[in-house]
Structures are given as C-alpha cells and as structure tokens.
C-alpha cells in the first residue's frame with residue numbers, strides 16, 4: 001500500500017470520531033499523564049488535522065503517536081468502535097516515511113535484519129533455554145518432521161526471566177505425549193516489533209522464512225506462548241495450519257485428560273494480555289485452565305477481559321519511553337494488589353517481564369507467574 005492509499009485508510013477511520021471522550025478513562029497512557037494529545041481522541045484529532053492540511057507532522061506529534069501502547073482498550077469503549085491502534089500504527093508508517101520516528105527503532109530493525117531476533121544475540125542461541133530442562137530427549141525437541149511446531153518468540157527465547165515459559169511448555173507438551181518440534185536457530189522474529197514501529201515493509205523476509213521452515217516440518221498446528229506472535233501469525237501470516245495460543249492448547253489438553261493436575265492452594269488473579277484477550281478474543285481458555293487446578297481460587301481484576309488494563313509493555317513503549325511504560329505498570333500493579341490475590345497470572349512473557357520488573361524495582365512483594373508455571377507446578 002502506498003502512502004496515498006494509507007492516508008485514505010487512516011482518514012476513513014478517524015472521521016468516525018465524534019469527540020465524545022468515552023475512550024479517555026480506558027486509555028492507560030492518558031490515565032497516567034492526562035495529556036489530551038496522548039489520548040485516543042487527541043491522536044485521532046491530530047491525525048485528521050494533518051490529513052486535512054491543518055497541521056504538519058512534527059517531533060511533538062511523533063511523541064504522541066509513538067506513546068501509544070497499541071492496547072486497543074479505547075476501541076472497547078468507543079461507540080463507533082474506532083480502531084485507534086490501527087490509526088496509530090498506520091500513522092507510524094507515515095512518520096517513518098518522513099524520517100520522524102524514535103531512532104532506537106533503527107537498532108531493533110537492524111538486529112532483526114542481521115540477527116533475526118530483537119536482542120542482537122546470535123540467533124543460534126534461540127534454543128538455549130533447553131539447558132534449563134531436565135531429561136531432554138536426544139532430539140532436544142528439534143525434529144525434522146512433527147505434528148506441531150512450537151513457535152517460542154524472541155522474548156521467551158532470550159530473556160532469562162521469561163525462559164521458564166518455554167521450559168514449562170516443553171515439559172507439559174512432552175508429558176502429554178505430543179509430537180512437537182521447535183525451530184531453534186531457524187525461528188526468526190515474527191516481525192511484530194516492526195509492525196508496531198511503522199516498518200511493516202521490512203516484515204516480509206521474516207514471514208517468508210518462518211512460513212518456509214514451518215512448512216518443511218509438515219506440521220498441522222502451531223502453538224504460541226507469545227500473544228503478539230500469535231496475533232501476528234493470525235492477522236498477517238494467515239497460514240493454513242491451525243494456530244493455538246498456549247492457553248487454548250492447555251485447556252484442550254486438560255479437557256482431554258492428557259494433563260492431570262494436583263492441588264495448589266492459592267488465590268490468583270488473571271491479567272488478560274492485550275494481544276491475547278482484546279486483540280485475539282481469547283478470554284475463557286486461560287480461566288478454564290486456572291479453574292481446572294484443584295484448590296486454586298480465581299478472583300477477577302476490576303478491569304478484565306475487554307476492559308483489561310495494559311501492563312505497560314505494549315506498542316514498543318518500553319523501548320521509546322520506559323518511564324511512561326513504568327508508570328502504566330504501576331497503575332496495573334495497584335489494581336492487582338487491590339484484589340488481595342497471592343499471585344497474578346498472565347499468559348504472556350512480556351506482561352510477566354513488565355509487571356515483575358516494575359514490582360521488583362519498587363520493592364513490591366508481588367508473585368507474577370505465567371499460566372504455564374501453574375500448570376507445570378500442578379502437573380502430577
């Protein structure tokens with residue numbers, strides 16, 4: 001799509017805004033900084049003014065457009081269901097075409113181009129989390145052919161805090177007798193960080209590579225512990241294979257009695273990751289998993305499902321404005337603490353990292369777990 005077509009697409013969306021402001025309390029960024037230009041209504045008004053020639057792109061506008069978490073909470077409160085997230089991501093493409101974007105995004109783009117992951121580590125180290133597993137079979141979950149491909153994602157592959165997620169997932173799938181493989185060094189970033197940065201045209205090579213590698217395994221199904229990889233495959237790759245988030249797979253395995261669970265005595269609350277819940281519509285499977293663990297009590301957060309508050313880790317905000325991202329995480333942590341739960345559970349490595357890191361930094365005693373942690377713990 002060229003810039004003229006893109007502007008038309010954006011304009012058709014922003015003219016739906018009647019400026020009612022119903023979206024404002026739902027926007028985590030506006031809730032913490034109270035700046036109209038960083039609200040959904042403000043971003044839409046700015047965008048419309050630019051397209052109508054009443055305003056020019058500028059560094060201030062760049063700041064407003066790149067401070068959106070892409071969480072989609074505004075759309076849930078908007079009567080015309082205006083897709084501000086899409087407007088913002090398309091705006092970012094326009095800004096990138098004019099060279100107006102946070103230059104830190106170039107570092108990520110270069111890393112994805114040269115190393116095929118967001119961390120700039122050697123991509124061959126993508127499967128290193130397997131060193132944390134006991135009793136790894138000889139094939140080390142790296143088979144030429146398999147029924148299922150487990151697409152691990154960059155964060156869980158490389159960030160030590162999140163590596164327990166693939167460790168848990170591999171244990172659970174192995175125990176349930178599933179024929180699965182990982183792509184290890186042949187898995188490349190799904191491309192979502194580039195989509196969020198307004199650099200969509202750079203995603204093609206990553207997509208083509210990943211699709212080719214999955215096809216070569218003959219797999220009929222892909223499983224994701226990362227909601228953003230899951231969303232990206234569902235929305236942009238659209239392959240023939242069945243796509244399942246870890247929570248959907250776990251709920252299925254439990255229902256089919258392929259995973260048996262023993263008691264865990266705890267009160268937990270569940271944080272809906274934006275890309276899994278609001279964006280992909282997966283709300284009930286993680287709750288079904290939690291309710292299937294004997295002894296576990298689930299208390300809901302005041303803002304749950306469609307109205308869940310982002311953890312602060314979305315839309316590349318952590319990269320461009322870590323302070324603002326941290327303040328959103330503070331708001332999330334306050335909401336979690338009010339539930340009185342012993343543990344907050346999510347189903348996303350980025351939510352886990354964002355909430356746990358912020359809580360640790362502020363000396364808040366908060367247990368943050370992934371859904372796979374609880375299932376692996378409860379597995380008899």
Ligand code: SF4
Nearest residue numbers: 027068069071072074
């Ligand atoms: S997507 Fe989230 S952060 Fe962005 S404007 Fe909407 S509610 Fe605010």
Ligand code: SF4
Nearest residue numbers: 017018020021023078
């Ligand atoms: S709720 Fe929708 S229509 Fe109302 S101000 Fe927000 S974006 Fe505009």
